[in-house]
Amino acid sequence: MEAKFYDLNDLVRADCHDCHGCSSCCRGMGDSILLDPYDAYQFQIEGQPVPALLESGAAALTVWEGMILPHLQMNVTTQACSFLSTDGRCGIHDHRPGMCRLFPLGRNFSDGKMNYFLLEQACKNKSRSKIKVCKWLGIEPAEKYHGFVLEWHDFRREMVHILAEGEEEQAKQLNLYLLRTFFLTPYDTNNDFFTQFAQRTARIRAAFRE
Numbered sequence: 528m529e530a531k532f533y534d535l536n537d538l539v540r541a542d543c544h545d546c547h548g549c550s551s552c553c554r555g556m557g558d559s560i561l562l563d564p565y566d567a568y569q570f571q572i573e574g575q576p577v578p579a580l581l582e583s584g585a586a587a588l589t590v591w592e593g594m595i596l597p598h599l600q601m602n603v604t605t606q607a608c609s610f611l612s613t614d615g616r617c618g619i620h621d622h623r624p625g626m627c628r629l630f631p632l633g634r635n636f637s638d639g640k641m642n643y644f645l646l647e648q649a650c651k652n653k654s655r656s657k658i659k660v661c662k663w664l665g666i667e668p669a670e671k672y673h674g675f676v677l678e679w680h681d682f683r684r685e686m687v688h689i690l691a692e693g694e695e696e697q698a699k700q701l702n703l704y705l706l707r708t709f710f711l712t713p714y715d716t717n718n719d720f721f722t723q724f725a726q727r728t729a730r731i732r733a734a735f736r737e
């Protein structure tokens with residue numbers, strides 16, 4: 528069966544009604560909950576910037592196609608995310624990462640565009656209701672956030688290509704520079720995230736044009 532794709536304003540059967548006490552996708556996720564710069568900004572608002580997450584073990588670094596990226600770390604003993612409370616709720620719900628907001632949807636990138644698909648079997652709740660994709664993600668302005676995710680995807684692809692071509696030491700230096708630029712250097716949380724992200728990517732692309 529062909530996958531069905533959804534745009535931001537389409538209705539999709541993803542609404543699992545506040546999860547009803549289920550916390551299945553907050554456990555045993557390995558290193559799959561990758562963080563992006565928007566998540567870094569949100570964690571900073573939450574008072575837990577990425578360096579603090581790395582220090583506490585709530586997050587760790589992984590290598591994704593040659594690029595170093597932070598991800599949420601599952602507890603070694605319980606295999607639960609550090610932000611999952613004892614009553615099975617997300618302790619940072621308003622600022623939770625984009626990957627957590629997305630589930631049970633996935634993102635599809637094709638021809639310079641992005642849309643969404645439903646991971647039909649992944650969510651334990653089988654009586655989900657229909658909801659608009661943008662409402663499910665719950666980030667405003669939805670179009671700007673959508674544009675950011677697409678841009679971050681394209682930017683990562685560019686960097687992965689450059690990293691693959693460079694010498695080992697050059698690749699290591701670039702990786703550390705990217706990590707510092709997007710995850711370790713604080714954002715100004717009184718100002719628009721999307722503008723700051725655009726400035727950071729423009730700075731790096733300019734450096735490669737020189």
Ligand code: SF4
Binds near residue numbers: 554609610624
């Ligand atoms: S941040 Fe919240 S929603 Fe995401 S895995 Fe952790 S507890 Fe679950």
Ligand code: SF4
Binds near residue numbers: 546551649
């Ligand atoms: S599996 Fe579905 S119902 Fe369970 S926590 Fe994840 S999104 Fe919610």
